[in-house]
Amino acid sequence: MKNRSRSGERSVNVLPPGGRLVHDPRWLDPGAALGVFERLLREVDWQRRSVKMFGREVPQPRLIAFQGDEGVSYRYSGGDYLAAPWHPEVGLLRDRLAEELGVGFTSALLNLYRDGADGMGWHADDEPELGREPTIASISLGAARRFLLRNRDDRSRRFEYRLGAGSLLVMEGDLQHHWQHRVPKTARPVGPRINLTFRRILPRGRRSKR
Numbered sequence: 001m002k003n004r005s006r007s008g009e010r011s012v013n014v015l016p017p018g019g020r021l022v023h024d025p026r027w028l029d030p031g032a033a034l035g036v037f038e039r040l041l042r043e044v045d046w047q048r049r050s051v052k053m054f055g056r057e058v059p060q061p062r063l064i065a066f067q068g069d070e071g072v073s074y075r076y077s078g079g080d081y082l083a084a085p086w087h088p089e090v091g092l093l094r095d096r097l098a099e100e101l102g103v104g105f106t107s108a109l110l111n112l113y114r115d116g117a118d119g120m121g122w123h124a125d126d127e128p129e130l131g132r133e134p135t136i137a138s139i140s141l142g143a144a145r146r147f148l149l150r151n152r153d154d155r156s157r158r159f160e161y162r163l164g165a166g167s168l169l170v171m172e173g174d175l176q177h178h179w180q181h182r183v184p185k186t187a188r189p190v191g192p193r194i195n196l197t198f199r200r201i202l203p204r205g206r207r208s209k210r
C-alpha cells in the first residue's frame, strides 16, 4: 500500500492502534540538504559494525556512526554504541527538531547506504532505553530509497514511503510496538544515501529503574 499523500505534501498517517507517522518530503530545501549530505559524507567517522546473527558476527550492510550528548550509550542488535560528539550540522538539525517537535533528542544514529547493496532489515526501534512510546525523527539525505512498514501481527498490512533528500519522517505513539520498518536493498543503480535517526536516550545514570 502506498502512503496516501500526494507527492511533495506533508502527510499524517495513523497506524493502528495508536501509532502516528508524519512525512514531510521537503523539510529541508534541496540546497541545504545537498550541503549537509556532502559535509557528513566527508567529515563523519563512518564505521562498519557487525551484528550477531545465529551466533555469528555478520557485518551490517551499511556504514554507521552514533553521535549524541556526552555519556549516552545505546545497545541494539547485540552491539554497544557510545556516542561520539555531535557533528555541528547534526547538532543544528537536532535543535530545529527540538523546537518543532518539542522533543529533546539526546542522540542520533547515522546510517550511510553506499549503494543499492546496502539496506536495513525488518526491525522496530523498541529498545528499553528509548522508553514506552518513543518519538523517532528520521532525516534523509542523498539518493531516495524505499521505506516499508508492516504490521507485526498481520504482515500483509503494509505502507510504503519514498524517502528523498531533505525529507523528515517522524514515528510516534505506540508505532514501534505494532509495526516494523525496513529499507530494502535494490538491484537498481542508486547513489549513496545518509539517514539520521534522532532518538531520546537517557545516559545510564539517569535512567529510571522500573
Ligand SMILES: O=C(O)CCC(=O)C(=O)O
Pocket (backbone or CB within 6 Å): 109, 111, 120, 125, 138, 147, 163, 181, 182, 183, 195, 197
Ligand atoms: O534509513 C532509514 O530510513 C531507516 C533507518 C532505521 O530504521 C533505523 O536507524 O533504525
